[in-house]
Amino acid sequence: MRRDPRLYSTTRRCSTTRRCSTTRRCSTTRRFGLALPALALAVLLSSSSARSEDAAGGHDWPQFRGQQRNGISTETDLLARWPEAGPRELWRRTIGEGYSGIAVVGDRFYTLYADGEGDAAREYAAAFDTAKGQELWRTAVGAKLETEFGNGPRATPTVGDDSVYVLGSMGRLAALGRGDGTVRWQLELEETFGSERPHWGFATSPLVDGDLLVVEGGGTEGKSYAGLDKATGAVRWTVGDAKGGPGYNSAIPVMMNGQRRFVYVASGQIRCIDPEGGVVWNHPWPAGETHAVPVFIAPDLIFASGAQGVGAKLLRVHEDGDEVRVEEVWSTDVMKNHFNASVVYDGVIYGFDNATLKAIALDTGAALWAKRGLGKGSLILADGNLLVLSDRGKLLLVEASEKAYVEKGHVQALSGRSWTAPTLSAGHLYLRNHTEMVAYDLARPTG
Amino acid sequence: MRAQTLILLLLSVWLAAPTAGMTTDEVVARHIAARGGREAWAATGTLKIAGDFTAFSQTHPFKLYRTPDQRYHLDHMLGDKLAIIGWDGETPWWENHWYQEGAQRMTGADLAVLMRDIEYPLTPFFDLETAGHQLALLGEREIDGSATLALKLTRGDGSEETWYLDPETYLEVARDAPGSDFGQPMTRRTYFDAFQKIPGTEAIMPYYVESQWYTRDRVMDVTSVEIGAEVDDALFRMPPPIGMAPVLSMVGAWHVAVEQRQQPQAPWSSSSQASTITAEFGGALLRERSTAGPVTLERTLTFDRFRKHYVLTSITAQSTYLDIMQGTLEAGTITVSNEESGTTRDVFGLQLLGRMTLHDLSDQGFSMEHETSIDGGKTWFTDARRTYTKRATAADR
Numbered sequence: 001m002r003r004d005p006r007l008y009s010t011t012r013r014c015s016t017t018r019r020c021s022t023t024r025r026c027s028t029t030r031r032f033g034l035a036l037p038a039l040a041l042a043v044l045l046s047s048s049s050a051r052s053e054d055a056a057g058g059h060d061w062p063q064f065r066g067q068q069r070n071g072i073s074t075e076t077d078l079l080a081r082w083p084e085a086g087p088r089e090l091w092r093r094t095i096g097e098g099y100s101g102i103a104v105v106g107d108r109f110y111t112l113y114a115d116g117e118g119d120a121a122r123e124y125a126a127a128f129d130t131a132k133g134q135e136l137w138r139t140a141v142g143a144k145l146e147t148e149f150g151n152g153p154r155a156t157p158t159v160g161d162d163s164v165y166v167l168g169s170m171g172r173l174a175a176l177g178r179g180d181g182t183v184r185w186q187l188e189l190e191e192t193f194g195s196e197r198p199h200w201g202f203a204t205s206p207l208v209d210g211d212l213l214v215v216e217g218g219g220t221e222g223k224s225y226a227g228l229d230k231a232t233g234a235v236r237w238t239v240g241d242a243k244g245g246p247g248y249n250s251a252i253p254v255m256m257n258g259q260r261r262f263v264y265v266a267s268g269q270i271r272c273i274d275p276e277g278g279v280v281w282n283h284p285w286p287a288g289e290t291h292a293v294p295v296f297i298a299p300d301l302i303f304a305s306g307a308q309g310v311g312a313k314l315l316r317v318h319e320d321g322d323e324v325r326v327e328e329v330w331s332t333d334v335m336k337n338h339f340n341a342s343v344v345y346d347g348v349i350y351g352f353d354n355a356t357l358k359a360i361a362l363d364t365g366a367a368l369w370a371k372r373g374l375g376k377g378s379l380i381l382a383d384g385n386l387l388v389l390s391d392r393g394k395l396l397l398v399e400a401s402e403k404a405y406v407e408k409g410h411v412q413a414l415s416g417r418s419w420t421a422p423t424l425s426a427g428h429l430y431l432r433n434h435t436e437m438v439a440y441d442l443a444r445p446t447g
Numbered sequence: 448m449r450a451q452t453l454i455l456l457l458l459s460v461w462l463a464a465p466t467a468g469m470t471t472d473e474v475v476a477r478h479i480a481a482r483g484g485r486e487a488w489a490a491t492g493t494l495k496i497a498g499d500f501t502a503f504s505q506t507h508p509f510k511l512y513r514t515p516d517q518r519y520h521l522d523h524m525l526g527d528k529l530a531i532i533g534w535d536g537e538t539p540w541w542e543n544h545w546y547q548e549g550a551q552r553m554t555g556a557d558l559a560v561l562m563r564d565i566e567y568p569l570t571p572f573f574d575l576e577t578a579g580h581q582l583a584l585l586g587e588r589e590i591d592g593s594a595t596l597a598l599k600l601t602r603g604d605g606s607e608e609t610w611y612l613d614p615e616t617y618l619e620v621a622r623d624a625p626g627s628d629f630g631q632p633m634t635r636r637t638y639f640d641a642f643q644k645i646p647g648t649e650a651i652m653p654y655y656v657e658s659q660w661y662t663r664d665r666v667m668d669v670t671s672v673e674i675g676a677e678v679d680d681a682l683f684r685m686p687p688p689i690g691m692a693p694v695l696s697m698v699g700a701w702h703v704a705v706e707q708r709q710q711p712q713a714p715w716s717s718s719s720q721a722s723t724i725t726a727e728f729g730g731a732l733l734r735e736r737s738t739a740g741p742v743t744l745e746r747t748l749t750f751d752r753f754r755k756h757y758v759l760t761s762i763t764a765q766s767t768y769l770d771i772m773q774g775t776l777e778a779g780t781i782t783v784s785n786e787e788s789g790t791t792r793d794v795f796g797l798q799l800l801g802r803m804t805l806h807d808l809s810d811q812g813f814s815m816e817h818e819t820s821i822d823g824g825k826t827w828f829t830d831a832r833r834t835y836t837k838r839a840t841a842a843d844r
Contacts, residue, residue, distance in 0.1 A: 148526075149503060149526070307661070307662045308661055308662055309633070309661065338662050354659050354661075354662060354663075354664060355657075355659050355664030356591065356659065358591070367589075367591060367592050368592060369591075369592050370591030370592055372638060372640075372657055373657075373666075375501065375504055375664055375666070376504055376662075376664055391504035391664075392501070392504060392506060416505065417503070417504040417505055418504070419504065
């Protein structure tokens, strides 16, 4: 064994004193009310708020980062440990370039990719059947983005009642019929909001909330974010400051103080807006590119993290009538999410500190354990385990534990640059890179 | 009494620490011993290290050559772009296709990275005194949840870095040092893992080295190490700029036999002159300066790597006009003309096109011919021939 596992996978070699502090952290966690399992948390959110996605069933993954945009699936009865050869592969098929995530509703999934060469190169939104991964329809959503770090679309489709909402890299926002991909309406962000295509293309994922579609318009002069009538594409409101400009940060839905809100990072602020586009609160955030979306921890916490030396902050929002105060609980440089966000579970934040998978304590921000060798990976959480995809296509099942990095299975699922986070729906895990998609069966056998 | 208890408590904690009471010299000695000792390393000679290098989430093979006197050559890919880095003891250079094709001198923050990288697979602890480094023990520090022994290294140039050693093995765990992101200075953390013996030796080195900074991640995963490798010294030297290698033999002091005529039927007139050709800007530009009586000529030759052609300029004190010619190298002959550059001359209502050929290039000499066309390039006549032969200089004598 060539590797020195103690050095390579650094779990916390702490003193007794530090172990005691971990115990204290757990008690603090209870004070925060964060020791709820993911399922209970999701039920709480769903019961007290409008669902983020009206088309989604219990096992659907209808949008970027799942039903609550928090990277957590409520599914249970998944394999607790994988066989040596990895979980059962359901199918594998080629796909064009792109980093777009996979959204699943029912027996169909949706993603974006690029196809064609030269002037004929286009980005497409497409639907596939979940059973075989066969393409059912595709609709062009603009020209193909070409960049030095990989071509093609970045945004993930959002599946609504009867439409799929997609955003191409060049800024074409469209509502497509779920059945056949027919264009119901479309608009160009640059024309509508006066924005300019950012270097990595328009990359945020639309958010459906009731009859509203919340999108990053990317414009200046108060047009950073916008609320659209999801049925027609008509702009209802815009919000932002004078400087504005496009970023890469998708909005997340939150339920705070019994009110539906949206939170995102833009223009040097973490911003919370209401469904009418009114700004509820702002909190300063380092300027620059923050790609990773914030994470909402009910009832009143927001975790945000950025790379490029930014670090992470935990905010607590105090609302009392019209009075809103945002408290910075802690900040740290031990977690710097780049383009893939963290998940929060049972008092622990799991995420990639640039290229190191880490667990840090929710209440203090202190590092609990670290695991290198997975590059700039991504992760989601389901059934008490992390599903981690390394940036070179290695898929791992890792116990969501504050104590140590515990691997419970792995498989080399993809090769090459794999920056798109996994999607889990109905026991099936969907992965993609620039050339390939693959689905695995993670469900625990019954009977 | 309480003070005594506190002192005893602190003393007991201090004594319990594995490095309690150790000096930096003792820590360094243990580190060098953990790496196999100086003698083991002295026996390795030149190392050829190979494996996989990952950057921008893409993995490709790499080769690294390192001599005992720290000459260095790394051939790898940064993502999907070639990057060759070299150091011959004098000139730090790289050919980084994120910046440009062709080798260029490494400077600034990038150079700070190279000056550390060339130590691999050793550490600066092997060479503290000679290099003029200062070392201070900082005590225990935590890296990603693990205890380490931290040391502050101040290099001879005043730059500082922190090394973290395993308090039990004294092998290096990590280093925080000045780094660079596309030339922008920023601290880089490098982790050292997977220590093992180099086959056939007692020398121990990290086979897995990962650096992280900003949004970057670089992994060097070593799969083979060959000791006593024989390598060509040229591997470490900065290659000439793109396109210039075939013409660098023109650099030197020359005797030039000149033949000239005004018209195709006119007799040739002969003369001779001295010429000196120098290489400037790292060999990117050759400059010739020659004098024959009252006429001083200056000529430059370079290669335009973007348009993939040679550019030759010439001007004399007599003409006071800069002629620019461009062309390519084919079958050992460089042919350039001013047809495309637009510096043709207008004389008595005629447009005079110029064309120059450079041929028979060798260390001992070369030839140059100039042709003129007055019919738009349909026909040409040779109006000057210059034959260069090596001229003995004072240094030669």
